[in-house]
Amino acid sequence: MKRKSEPQASTESGNGDDRRLQKKVPRGQAPISNNERMHPRSMHRDGLDYFDLGQRFPEFNKYVYVNRFGGASIDHGDPDALRALTRALLLHCYQLRWEIPSGYLSPPVPSRANYIHYVADLISGTDSEAGDASDVTLLKGPDVRGVDIGIGANCIYSLLGARLYGWRMVGTEVDAAALELAKANVDRNDDMRPLVDVRLQTDASHIFQGVLNDDERFAFSVCNPPFHDTIDKAHVNPQRALDGSHSELVCDGGELGFISRMIAESQERPKQIVWYTSLVARLTTLKEIKRRLAEAGIAARREFTLYQGKQTRWVIAWTFHGEAERQQEIDRLRSPSTQPRQQQQEEALGQGGSAGQAAESERAFVSFETFEHDGTAGG
Structure with a gap:
């Protein structure tokens, strides 16, 4: 259009x-x-x-x-x-x-989808920065399992991962009220119910412990940690809407403290998740996290830059799986699993789908010159 x-x-x-x-x-x-x-x-x-x-x-x-x-x-x-x-x-x-009520954060959709696309490349062993991540090489379908840490009320990463790539997601959240709202967003979409499982984290001092079973294995984790360490710092810019809950905005030590705890817990369960990842809002945090990862005994590290409007964010990823182990996991998961709905629609249109199908799956894109959140979690 x-x-x-x-x-x-x-x-x-x-x-x-x-x-x-x-x-x-x-x-x-x-x-x-x-x-x-x-x-x-x-x-x-x-x-x-x-x-x-x-x-x-x-x-x-x-x-x-x-x-x-x-x-x-x-x-x-x-x-x-x-x-x-x-x-x-x-x-x-x-x-x-x-839907979400007031008092919870509304996620910037393009930035969140950006993160999911980079994760798809990461777990598939492709190089999206060079533009060679073809659709046929990507890991898709419900055999690919991911963990979404801190889904808030919106459950955005889990929903996008399930929609775009057909992944089976486990979403965790420490706020019981927010978890119920996230579950309602899953239930609003019938085809998401088999793909998204939401779980309450009852101990805010832990990230993976208590919500993941010891025998579960995942291809990746995603996370948008709380940016601030105090609530006062979350409301310093009146031009930005931070209509969020306390757990979405604040945690002990801010994003650096949260990701550091994630690194420590990943060391305790190095083979449960192939790629651990997190969004990073501050360049100073990114530099410190990279230093700490260098001391964590990881096998590999990746970094991606996310752009939207005036905002720049980063995704940091690490793994304890060696290259051969990662390739074995890719080979195991690469199968003709159920195609995501979006791909089915595009193929139907390419084969002479109806005008109604075209109207439903037509892409309308919005220019986001200033849409950004600074210091948010939960999507």
């Missing part, structure tokens, strides 16, 4: 508030998208502005306004706007029904 840039489009939101047309980004500051620096398989590399998404989802359209460049923007300091955006994107791009 072509980008619709007519300024009058935002007046169709239904609330009649023309004051939104006066909102502007700072003079001389061009919007930054970095879309082209996202993962090569990302659905969000090509931009289509909020006007188009708003026309499809009226509940999102009411938050859209015209910026000084004639494009569409929303107030990223408004948690309601971010929830509406996340809800619309997940349904339109990934056919996922999703």
Whole structure:
């Protein structure tokens, strides 16, 4: 679809508030998208502005306004706007029904999908940075098991992993109320129920212990640890919406403390998970984690850079499996498992699928010039 840039489009939101047309980004500051620096398989590399998404989802359209460049923007300091955006994107791009109440974080969908794509390359032994990760070489299907640490209320990584690659996910969470909301998001999607299992971590001092059975084996783990070590530090920037629970925003030692504990627990169970991974928000944290991993007796380490808007984040990955062991695991998992729904839709369209199928799986991509969270967990 072509980008619709007519300024009058935002007046169709239904609330009649023309004051939104006066909102502007700072003079001389061009919007930054970095879309082209996202993962090569990302659905969000090509931009289509909020006007188009708003026309499809009226509940999102009411938050859209015209910026000084004639494009569409929303107030990223408004948690309601971010929830509406996340809800619309997940349904339109990934056919996922999703809801969370106020008081919990709305995840930036393109960044979260970016992470999942890099994990797919990692466990499949491909090099996505060089662009040679072809679809046929990727490990897919329910035989591939992953652990999602700290799913919050949204369960975003588990849902995207199951949707994009058909993986079977175990999602863990220390907040019992958030876990129930995450389970509700799984239950909203009938085809996700067999693929996503959510488990309560009753001891916040542990990460893997207490939620994973000793006889379980996984290809990978993913995690977005709490960024801050105190709640006061979580609300220092009023332009960002951090409408999150305490466990999503804060943990003992912040992200460095959390990932350090993850490294220590991974040493206690070196062969239960092939690739341990975590999102990292600070470059200083990344440098320190790499130093600690060098002392942890790991077999290999990988690092990926995630771009979205003005934001840069990193994924750090480590394994205790040697190269030969990792290849054996890849060979074991590489089988014609059940294809993810998205791939089935694309193949159906390529074989002359109906217009209804085309409408359902059509990709609409939004340009994210400023959508970012600083210091979040739970997706």
